[in-house]
Structure formats: structure tokens, C-alpha cells
Amino acid sequence: MSTAPTPVSSQPARTAKGESIRIVDEAQAKTNLLGMTPEQLAAYFKEIGEKPFRATQVIKWIYQYGVTDFAQMTNLSKSLREKLSAHACVTPPKVLHRKYSDDGTRKWIFEVTGGSLVETVLIPADDSKANGRKTLCISSQVGCALDCSFCSTGKQGFERDLSAAEIIGQLWVANASYMTDENESLERVDHSEWQNNVTNVVMMGMGEPLLNYKPVVSAMELMLSDHAYGLSKRRVTLSTSGVVPKMYDLAKDIDVALAISLHAPNDALRNELVPINKKYPLSELMAAAKHYVNDINPRHKKHVTIEYVMLEGVNDSDQHAHELVALLEGLPSKINLIPFNPFPHAPYGRSSNNRIHAFSNILSQAGFVCTVRQTRGDDIDAACGQLVGQVADRTRRQATWQKSIAERQQSAAGESVAE
Missing domain, CATH: 3.20.20.70 (Aldolase class I)
Structure with missing residues (x-):
């Protein structure tokens, strides 16, 4: 049984039923976080001035909850979510x-x-x-x-x-x-x-x-x-x-x-x-x-x-x-x-x-x-x-x-x- 990403509160916030996952256009010049290993993603966060432990949080959101929209990753700070939205994406084929x-x-x-x-x-x-x-x-x-x-x-x-x-x-x-x-x-x-x-x-x-x-x-x-x-x-x-x-x-x-x-x-x-x-x-x-x-x-x-x-x-x-x-x-x-x-x-x-x-x-x-x-x-x-x-x-x-x-x-x- 997988565990949810550890948010600020005890559980990650849920979207209202029917609210969709946003799949970012691959053509945008953004770093695709999909496929990065935990070590690679930790290194990425370090490069952008963030704590490496954020990698674990993001990995859980992507793979255990299927979330590709950083705005929905509620245990990340608002500033980090905005930074990721501007420079990164989670884009499946x-x-x-x-x-x-x-x-x-x-x-x-x-x-x-x-x-x-x-x-x-x-x-x-x-x-x-x-x-x-x-x-x-x-x-x-x-x-x-x-x-x-x-x-x-x-x-x-x-x-x-x-x-x-x-x-x-x-x-x-x-x-x-x-x-x-x-x-x-x-x-x-x-x-x-x-x-x-x-x-x-x-x-x-x-x-x-x-x-x-x-x-x-x-x-x-x-x-x-x-x-x-x-x-x-x-x-x-x-x-x-x-x-x-x-x-x-x-x-x-x-x-x-x-x-x-x-x-x-x-x-x-x-x-x-x-x-x-x-x-x-x-x-x-x-x-x-x-x-x-x-x-x-x-x-x-x-x-x-x-x-x-x-x-x-x-x-x-x-x-x-x-x-x-x-x-x-x-x-x-x-x-x-x-x-x-x-x-x-x-x-x-x-x-x-x-x-x-x-x-x-x-x-x-x-x-x-x-x-x-x-x-x-x-x-x-x-x-x-x-x-x-x-x-x-x-x-x-x-x-x-x-x-x-x-x-x-x-x-x-x-x-x-x-x-």
C-alpha cells in the first residue's frame, strides 16, 4: 500500500471530483521531471536552490497520485509551485x-x-x-x-x-x-x-x-x-x-x-x-x-x-x-x-x-x-x-x-x- 505525499497538513489536498490533471505541452521549453530517478530529481532541486527532499514529495505526487499539475501539489510552498510551473513539466508521451x-x-x-x-x-x-x-x-x-x-x-x-x-x-x-x-x-x-x-x-x-x-x-x-x-x-x-x-x-x-x-x-x-x-x-x-x-x-x-x-x-x-x-x-x-x-x-x-x-x-x-x-x-x-x-x-x-x-x-x- 502506497502512502500519500507528506503535506503541510496530515493529508494532501484533493481536487474536486471531475477536476482534471493538466498535461503540459511537451513543445514548451521546460524540464520534464517525468522519468527522473530520485537521485536525479534531488540534484535538480538542488540546482534550482531548493531542498533535495522535495524530490520525494514530487515523486509521490506524480506516480502515486497521478498529478502532473504542480499547482495541485499542496505540500509544496506556493513559491516553489510557481517556480516549477514556470520552468518544469510532467509530460507523458x-x-x-x-x-x-x-x-x-x-x-x-x-x-x-x-x-x-x-x-x-x-x-x-x-x-x-x-x-x-x-x-x-x-x-x-x-x-x-x-x-x-x-x-x-x-x-x-x-x-x-x-x-x-x-x-x-x-x-x-x-x-x-x-x-x-x-x-x-x-x-x-x-x-x-x-x-x-x-x-x-x-x-x-x-x-x-x-x-x-x-x-x-x-x-x-x-x-x-x-x-x-x-x-x-x-x-x-x-x-x-x-x-x-x-x-x-x-x-x-x-x-x-x-x-x-x-x-x-x-x-x-x-x-x-x-x-x-x-x-x-x-x-x-x-x-x-x-x-x-x-x-x-x-x-x-x-x-x-x-x-x-x-x-x-x-x-x-x-x-x-x-x-x-x-x-x-x-x-x-x-x-x-x-x-x-x-x-x-x-x-x-x-x-x-x-x-x-x-x-x-x-x-x-x-x-x-x-x-x-x-x-x-x-x-x-x-x-x-x-x-x-x-x-x-x-x-x-x-x-x-x-x-x-x-x-x-x-x-x-x-x-x-x-x-
């Missing part, structure tokens, strides 16, 4: 579109600085509980540089990293969405009724989090901070395709759950599916993963989640399952099998339910906890591997992808005529 699925999944398309678009998905637990688990899948980059062959995001190329404000702002908006209906503006949010409904965060959206290291870590610090979101370190998960050097840095800098986008049990196949494997092969990746979970306290029981997309006839044979068992020997891990979610012209098919079941049985019999991810949000293109957005492709990767599609179609047409 702009929601351009939002879609809510029949199964409870929610997707937002954000317009970030410069006009680029990124996507964020919230997936509720399928248990019909009002206060059940709600997992937010957050993006860390505009596009992605890694070009995994089964992921639509990678086909769009890479434009830029997101700032800490643009990352944590996705969580802020997701929580705000529970204070409004689907068609209502965030400016109608009443902070007197604010609740942080998101229970879990996974850095599994667009981009490779470890290639945008500092902003991602800053955002996760706010997720864990008792003064901000206060999420458990096991409820914040970073997923990486295997940026090995940064995995060692992560082990030193912050304690969150780790997931590895593995998808293949041997180097030859993983080089094809996850090209970064050519730079950091499986032997190095497994060593980094074991280092991450190594802890002298046996009560911590840390493990790595292995993500494995099931591609028909590519990586789903019994032999692949046995290779995976051998690869993960000595690494405390649980395995999450992900049915492939097709996107236009993808060169793969989804493994059958029977094949996934057989694959899972081999892993379970070897002693691994193995789950099959339930596909959610298909009707709004919010399923795993389907996030695309509209990015400026500076790598011309999309043109190359479209060319390969045309060549495949032409080849198929030629074979058909020959027959």
Missing part, C-alpha cells in the same frame, strides 16, 4: 491511438518527440478478478536494430532510443487508463480516485532494452522505488535477446527479473533466427545468464525465464527439445513456449498444439517448469511479435524485407506455372 480488445487486452500507440510512434500493450490475467494481475509490455526503442527473423518490429528498422520519460510514461498512461473510459481524454483523470492498477511490467515491447541501457535502468528504478510505483523486483522483468556485456552491467546495477529471448537451442539455428547470436554465441549467453542468477543467499531462488517462440518445422522438433534441455543444464530457469503470431508475409507458420504439447512434455520430464503462453490481443495486433508502430527506417530494412517478399512470391508463382 502523447496517446495517438488506443485499442481495447474483447479479451481485456489494451494497446496504445504513442507519439514521442520527433513524431515517431511506439506501441505498448497491457495484458490482464485471464481469471476474471477485478484486482487480478495486469501485465504491461513496455517499449524501449523506436523500432529495433536486431532484426530477429520472426518478429514484425524488426522488419521496420531502428530509429532511436526512448528517453526515461517516454519509457516510464507508458506505465503512467496505462494506470491512467483505468481512471477513464476508452474514448475519454487523459485530461479528464481525477487524481483523487487514482490507483496504480498495473501489477507487473515486462520490458518486452519494441526494441532491445539493453541497447538503451541508462534510460531503461532509470525507468526501472522508478518502478521499484517505494516512493514511486513500489513494484516487487520479481514483478519487473527485462527481456534481452542476448546483449552479453550489458547483462553483466545489469547484474551490478539493479535487481530485476531476467528473461532471455532464446528461440533456438544451437548456434547454427539461432544465428538465423536471432542474428545477434553471431556476436554473442550461446556459450557466452549462458555464462552471462548463470552469472546473473548467481546469489550467495539460497532463499532468493533466482531464475531466468527462457522465451521460445514455436515455429513450425523450424525449431519445434523433439530433437530441438532435447538440445534445449542440454543447453540449460545448470541454469535455474523456467521456459515459456510462445505460439508464433503471424504477421503479413512472415516466412514461418505456428507449431500445432500437439507439437507444442509434445515439446513441452520433454522439457517437463527433464524437470523444467514449462508453460505455454496464451495468445492475447490478436484482434488488435497486440500479440507477442506483432508490435510494429510506424518508424522512420534509416536502415532501409523495410524495403529489403518487401523485396524479399516479392522475390518469394515470384518464385512461388514460377513454380506453380512450371507444374
Whole structure:
């Protein structure tokens, strides 16, 4: 349970019901306080001649009460509120579109600085509980540089990293969405009724989090901070395709759950599916993963989640399952099998339910906890591997992808005529 900011009186003043939160225009030349860690915000207050403890007060207002208007932060002096209003802002990324699925999944398309678009998905637990688990899948980059062959995001190329404000702002908006209906503006949010409904965060959206290291870590610090979101370190998960050097840095800098986008049990196949494997092969990746979970306290029981997309006839044979068992020997891990979610012209098919079941049985019999991810949000293109957005492709990767599609179609047409 979060505590309110400590005001002059015993409780912070409340706005009248219906009074809105003001979202400052990002175009104004102001310092955005959203995304600043407690240490960064304390340094900011010191720079403007204020006491560093003001950082804690402001952080509580922003994240525990959803307040973005300094005038409503009633435990700050009037002069400080006026100073902040003149020189600072709390600006989440702009929601351009939002879609809510029949199964409870929610997707937002954000317009970030410069006009680029990124996507964020919230997936509720399928248990019909009002206060059940709600997992937010957050993006860390505009596009992605890694070009995994089964992921639509990678086909769009890479434009830029997101700032800490643009990352944590996705969580802020997701929580705000529970204070409004689907068609209502965030400016109608009443902070007197604010609740942080998101229970879990996974850095599994667009981009490779470890290639945008500092902003991602800053955002996760706010997720864990008792003064901000206060999420458990096991409820914040970073997923990486295997940026090995940064995995060692992560082990030193912050304690969150780790997931590895593995998808293949041997180097030859993983080089094809996850090209970064050519730079950091499986032997190095497994060593980094074991280092991450190594802890002298046996009560911590840390493990790595292995993500494995099931591609028909590519990586789903019994032999692949046995290779995976051998690869993960000595690494405390649980395995999450992900049915492939097709996107236009993808060169793969989804493994059958029977094949996934057989694959899972081999892993379970070897002693691994193995789950099959339930596909959610298909009707709004919010399923795993389907996030695309509209990015400026500076790598011309999309043109190359479209060319390969045309060549495949032409080849198929030629074979058909020959027959």
C-alpha cells in the first residue's frame, strides 16, 4: 500500500471530483521531471536552490497520485509551485491511438518527440478478478536494430532510443487508463480516485532494452522505488535477446527479473533466427545468464525465464527439445513456449498444439517448469511479435524485407506455372 505525499497538513489536498490533471505541452521549453530517478530529481532541486527532499514529495505526487499539475501539489510552498510551473513539466508521451480488445487486452500507440510512434500493450490475467494481475509490455526503442527473423518490429528498422520519460510514461498512461473510459481524454483523470492498477511490467515491447541501457535502468528504478510505483523486483522483468556485456552491467546495477529471448537451442539455428547470436554465441549467453542468477543467499531462488517462440518445422522438433534441455543444464530457469503470431508475409507458420504439447512434455520430464503462453490481443495486433508502430527506417530494412517478399512470391508463382 502506497502512502500519500507528506503535506503541510496530515493529508494532501484533493481536487474536486471531475477536476482534471493538466498535461503540459511537451513543445514548451521546460524540464520534464517525468522519468527522473530520485537521485536525479534531488540534484535538480538542488540546482534550482531548493531542498533535495522535495524530490520525494514530487515523486509521490506524480506516480502515486497521478498529478502532473504542480499547482495541485499542496505540500509544496506556493513559491516553489510557481517556480516549477514556470520552468518544469510532467509530460507523458502523447496517446495517438488506443485499442481495447474483447479479451481485456489494451494497446496504445504513442507519439514521442520527433513524431515517431511506439506501441505498448497491457495484458490482464485471464481469471476474471477485478484486482487480478495486469501485465504491461513496455517499449524501449523506436523500432529495433536486431532484426530477429520472426518478429514484425524488426522488419521496420531502428530509429532511436526512448528517453526515461517516454519509457516510464507508458506505465503512467496505462494506470491512467483505468481512471477513464476508452474514448475519454487523459485530461479528464481525477487524481483523487487514482490507483496504480498495473501489477507487473515486462520490458518486452519494441526494441532491445539493453541497447538503451541508462534510460531503461532509470525507468526501472522508478518502478521499484517505494516512493514511486513500489513494484516487487520479481514483478519487473527485462527481456534481452542476448546483449552479453550489458547483462553483466545489469547484474551490478539493479535487481530485476531476467528473461532471455532464446528461440533456438544451437548456434547454427539461432544465428538465423536471432542474428545477434553471431556476436554473442550461446556459450557466452549462458555464462552471462548463470552469472546473473548467481546469489550467495539460497532463499532468493533466482531464475531466468527462457522465451521460445514455436515455429513450425523450424525449431519445434523433439530433437530441438532435447538440445534445449542440454543447453540449460545448470541454469535455474523456467521456459515459456510462445505460439508464433503471424504477421503479413512472415516466412514461418505456428507449431500445432500437439507439437507444442509434445515439446513441452520433454522439457517437463527433464524437470523444467514449462508453460505455454496464451495468445492475447490478436484482434488488435497486440500479440507477442506483432508490435510494429510506424518508424522512420534509416536502415532501409523495410524495403529489403518487401523485396524479399516479392522475390518469394515470384518464385512461388514460377513454380506453380512450371507444374
